[in-house]
Structures are given as C-alpha cells and as structure tokens.
Amino acid sequence: MTAERSVLPGRFSGLSIKLIATIIAVILLVEVVVYLPSLASFRANWLDDRLRVGVVAARVLDAVPDVMALPRELTDRLLTSAGANAIVYRRQGQSQLIELASPVRPDLVVTADMRQADLMTLILGAIDVLFATPDRTLRIVGQGDLDDSLVELLMSERPLRQDMLAYSRQIGIVSLAIAAVTAVALYLLASYLFIYPVRRLTQNMLAFRQAPENASLIITPSPRRDEIGIVERELAAMESDLFSMLRQRRHLADLGLAVAKINHDLRNTLTSAQLLSDQVATLDDPKVQRLAPRLVTTLDKAIGFAQSVLDYGRETAAPPVMAPVAMAALVDDAAFEARLVGHPTITLANHTPETLVLNVDAAQLGRVLLNLLKNAREALEAASVAAPAVSVTVAEDADTITLSVSDNGPGLPPRARANLFVAFEGSARAGGTGLGLAIAREITEAHGGRLLLADQPQGTRFDLILPAALRVQP
Ligand SMILES: Nc1ncnc2c1ncn2[C@@H]1O[C@H](COP(=O)(O)OP(=O)(O)OP(=O)(O)O)[C@@H](O)[C@H]1O
C-alpha cells in the first residue's frame, strides 16, 4: 500500500465543475455559430427597410421632370423619412439627386450593395460594421422598382451600428440565460446519474483503504443495473474479499509467530537431546549400540525439520541483492552441497557454459539450485533406476535464459504434483518438509523469473526461467 492519501475534491472542484464549464462553453460556441448569420440577416433587413423608403422617394423623383423644381421642404421630408442625407436615382443613363439642405461631405464611405446578398458577404459586412470606427458614411445601393433603375442612399452608419449593438446585447443575454439554464439542468441530471454515485464510490474507496479491516465500510451496492451499478457491486465484492483475506492473513501471521516460537524451543530441546544421544551412543551395551544410530538419525531429521521451518520464516523476507555471478561455478557449488559430486551411483553433468554470467543474488539462487539438485538426488536414491543421472542444461533466447535441472528418476508422485510449490504441503517424501520447491519458486519470482515443472513422460525436469536482462555482457 502506498502511504500517500488522496483527498476527495470539494463539491465544485472535481468532476462537476469540469462538467458545468464544458456545457457552458459548448452552448456559447453553438450560440456564436448561430449568432453571426442572425446578425447578418438583421443588418440585411435593416438596410432593406431603408432602401424601400428610398425606392418610394425615387418613384416621386421619376414622376417629376425636374427635381430642382421641387420645393426644398418636400425633398427634405423625403430624405428624413428614409433617414438619409442624399438619395440618387439612376435610370437609362440619367441620374437624379436630392440631398439635404446642409449635406455633410463624407470622407469615409462604405458601400453596402444589396444586389449582392450571399450569406458570406452579409456576415462579413455585419462584422465590419461592429468593429468599424463610428463615424463612417453608409452608401446603400439597390435595385429600383423598374427593371434597369438603381437607387442609392447615403446616410450615417451610426444608427445601423447602434441597432446592431443593441440586437447583439439582447442575443448575448438570451444566450447566457439559455447556457445557464441548460447547464444547471444537465448538471442536476448528471449529478443524479453520475457525479453523486461516483463521489459515493470515491468516498468509500478512500475510507476503506484507510481501514480495510472494518467490515462496516464495505459499500452497500444500489440496485442500479447500469455500469455504475456493476462498479458498485464489483467494489463491494472486492472489498469483502479483501476484508476476509486480510483477516485470514492476520490469523496466519499470528499462527506463524506461534509456530516459530514453539519451533525454536523445540529445536533447542532436540539439540540437547542430540547431545545426550551422542553420549548414549558411546555406551558399550550391545542393545544400545543397535538402537543408538536410529535415535541419532531420527533426532537429526527432527532438528533439520525445525531448522528449515525457522529458515523459511526468516529468509523469505529478504529481497535479493544482485551481483554478477558465474553460473557454471554456482551450479558446481550447489551440486557439491547437494552431495552429487563424487556420488557413488549418480552421474552428474553440468552443461552450463563457462561464459554465462548473470546479475543475481548468489546465495539465494544457489539455494534454488541446491533444492532442485537435492530433490533429484533424493528421488534417484529412493528409486532403483538403471544408470541414474542428473544434468543441468542452459537454453537462451532473446527474452529469457532457462536453466533446466533434469533427472531420469521416477517422476513426481501425484501427491507432490497436486501441491507443487505449496509450502509444507508439497512433500511426498518421508522426512521432507515440503519447503524446497516453495522457497525455490519464491526466490525465482523475486528475480523476475519463473520456476516451472516441465511436462515430460520420463524423469523430472524443472525449468528455471530468468529474464535475459539479468545477463552481464562480457
Ligand atoms: N526430481 C524429482 N523427482 C521426483 N520427485 C520430486 C523431484 N523433485 C521434487 N519431487 C517431489 O516433490 C516433493 C516436494 O519437493 P520439495 O523440495 O518441495 O519438498 P521436500 O523435498 O519433500 O522437502 P525439503 O526440500 O523441504 O526438505 C518431494 O517430496 C518429492 O516427492
């Protein structure tokens, strides 16, 4: 378990705030996409309205032969009704102009040609108005009511700009209101469906991790049938598994401690008994002479058993300390300790290449080889095999280095096969503790490797598979 502890984020700082922010951002983005065309059409309508008044005025101009003859009052009223400074009417190469009594001479004229009304031009025109300097003069050009006539209006752009700004403000307020209402609605929905249950799960996990031996912290799953429901049920199952596993482990650890204590005392008592038995063996009585060796070996066995149980408790805790080790020599040493070197009947063949050097814990890996070789010797000694032999071979590929320890003995008895690698369970041999293979596997796995029993019809072969990364390059 890692020591650091996660803290549940506040109501508005975790998942929920991200959700609200995303919803609002998406809605505002959509609003902008909708806003631009609608602003463009607002401007187009506005300009069209002005143009229509201009067209009516133009019809008056068309009706009179001489515009100059019209009374000033009338032309001024025409112009004011269109909101224009000047109206130009062109037809068949001729043009007529009326303008206000005191016309302002424009220096910055921008033209809005209503005969060109595609969406892109309208949108660009609208954006241009919004960001323009306020004092421009607008020239609206459009079709008159007769086929080849053309009407032009000149006016200040300011009223158009003000109307467009007011319209934009309205749209902005409405958009924000829509975004806020939608975000709140979606947030409430998501909270109910998603955020609240996830917070409950998170809270439960944090609490349970702090005190996994407290069964009341195991989550009560809701009857939901969706993914969250599955997560809740799975979490509940996992937590109760963990709870019982921890409890079991604690009991085992307590038991182990007790066994170690008893074992320790037992070994000491046995050692005293051994000293006594050694003295008894020196007595001259023929009966004693007959029984003493059996007593000595029985005591030896018992002490060996007690010792290996003690060792198991001690050694499995230490992580391996890696250093370069010549494997051929390590195998030779292990074979010597396993009393295979110079054995009267068993022949030993160590095929490990002299050049193979691995980064391993020599003492621990030596123990693995010793256990495998000792098992092979014990199996061969117990069975009557013609030409008993033990061999160690090495196979290498890109990812792994495999050391195989094989013998031509009787193979594994079914009892040993069923509990292979299980401490205290695997032994099928009189006087065996059933620890050898369990320890060997543990050490191998601590080195990042695997210990496997090879499947073969004759004899026994154990494969000690180590990662190639352990190889030391010469
Ligand atoms: N090479 C082998 N051939 C036949 N049987 C084997 C071989 N290696 C192991 N076994 C069987 O597997 C059992 C378990 O082996 P393991 O080394 O774990 O325990 P053990 O040898 O009984 O006791 P320990 O090694 O702790 O003294 C042995 O009792 C033996 O029956």
Ligand SMILES: [Mg+2]
């Ligand atoms: Mg053994």
